[in-house]
Amino acid sequence: MFRRTKSEAPTSAAPATTSTPDRPGAKGRPTPSRKEAEAAARARAKAPRSRKEQMLAQRSARGDSTRRAREGMKAGEERYLLARDKGPVRRFIRDFVDVRFTFIELLVPLLVVSMIMGYSGNDTAARLSNTLLFTTLMLILVDFFFMRFRLRRELARRFPGESTKGSTLYALMRSMQMRFMRLPKAQVKVGQKLPDTYR
Template sequence: MSRSAKSAPQPPAENSSAAGTPTKVGGKGRPTPSRKEAEAAARARAKTPRSRKEIAAANRKARESASAKVREAYRTGDETHLPSRDRGPVRRFVRDYIDVRFSFIELLLPLMVVVLLLGFVPSESVRASSEILLLGVMLFIVLEMVFLRMKLRKELKARFPEADLKGTTYYAISRAMQMKFMRLPKPQRKIGDALGENYR
């Protein structure tokens, strides 16, 4: 073989090792995915609902999961999953302010049930006495609601001077009218507990 034949330059190889994974000529134009990537893609496709029935089942499961989180938040007081009306330091303080004090307001509903039952008693005097008692208690409760609003607004303005206090009176009274074991979110403080200074 001649010297010129030995020194002839060799043509560069296509898709050298510097380019990474060699590409098959006439192929798909992209590297073949690894087995791990293929299995991950297959799992993702399997998880994606395809039919209307699967979509409905996935939506139902998502709603059940969200409802479970809300129920747990109502029990523990965790604000992450509470409805927007119960979130924030102002609403948390209102709940604690109501829960640490005993109020005759929460006796209104049980008393109304008692008066309703007494209405079936054949004695006219018993029915009349129960109605007078109900009117007297309702008047007392209305006065207590007025004082509750005044005291609560004073506390809120002192603790949250820049906060929007709209709706706090209704929020407080509606909670106070419920028996303690019926309140949601569940009370996190007992009657007589001292309220902290920092609610932010």
């Protein structure tokens, strides 16, 4: 009998497999990394564990939704607007009013000046303040009539066949507000050329 030396060891042995056979009770999935485990732990910690925590989470979600809706309305996003502000006709009216300089924007500063001059005790200053205030009010009325005439003409040209009911009142209410107080916020600058179509 010949004894097999180390050099004569068989070279065709099957390679060792790295997979381990299924064990009873094994989880059947790879062990999560430390980062994944920490993320899952944070998610479990954030989950409301009581009715009070659940109510606080719902209130926070409502606050975020309300904040987003307010920002969308200020920016003029259609889905966040009130029913009175929706549609291409109302968007055009807002832009039509916002590109114009109106005398009503001078009314608040003039009221302050008029009050100061009126309480100064000087009869000439009081008469001058009253005249200035009356002149400003007359200019506001004249400006409004011109605006109404031009608005009706532009609506008939841009939106033929569409209902423009309430457009004059809508434009009046917006023009009576100070520019920084208007909602939705003005999307155009004073004197800017308006687009040809709003559809």
